[in-house]
Amino acid sequence: MRVIINRNLCGHPPFACEKCFGEFLLKGAYPDRSCMLDVIEDGSDQVTAVITSGPYTRELTITDDIRDQVIYDGYMKFTDFPDDAFEIPAPSGNDIRRIIHEYADEKAKQSAE
Numbered sequence: 001m002r003v004i005i006n007r008n009l010c011g012h013p014p015f016a017c018e019k020c021f022g023e024f025l026l027k028g029a030y031p032d033r034s035c036m037l038d039v040i041e042d043g044s045d046q047v048t049a050v051i052t053s054g055p056y057t058r059e060l061t062i063t064d065d066i067r068d069q070v071i072y073d074g075y076m077k078f079t080d081f082p083d084d085a086f087e088i089p090a091p092s093g094n095d096i097r098r099i100i101h102e103y104a105d106e107k108a109k110q111s112a113e
């Protein structure tokens with residue numbers, strides 16, 4: 001499955017988002033209001049995280065080799081985000097609506113293809 005994470009949605013420091021995603025990997029449950037935007041079944045046994053942080057997006061496939069480290073240490077050390085990707089201001093209600101709308105539009109476009 002693919003887990004779509006957009007850190008611009010929560011504006012939390014990286015460790016908070018990483019903890020959230022770790023819980024998801026462990027328990028399969030995710031909180032309502034967080035940066036986890038969507039979960040898409042793609043028929044794969046492996047979880048691929050698509051992480052957006054600031055203007056940047058990276059994909060990380062959680063292989064068995066790194067799974068425990070991602071759960072307990074976080075995913076950031078496996079990504080190559082530049083430093084300025086971590087400077088995320090707390091989003092306003094408008095920002096959150098815009099991000100969710102943009103994502104829905106993009107997803108509708110993809111499924112129409």
Ligand SMILES: [Zn+2]
Pocket residue numbers: 007010011012016017020034035036
């Ligand atoms: Zn978050």
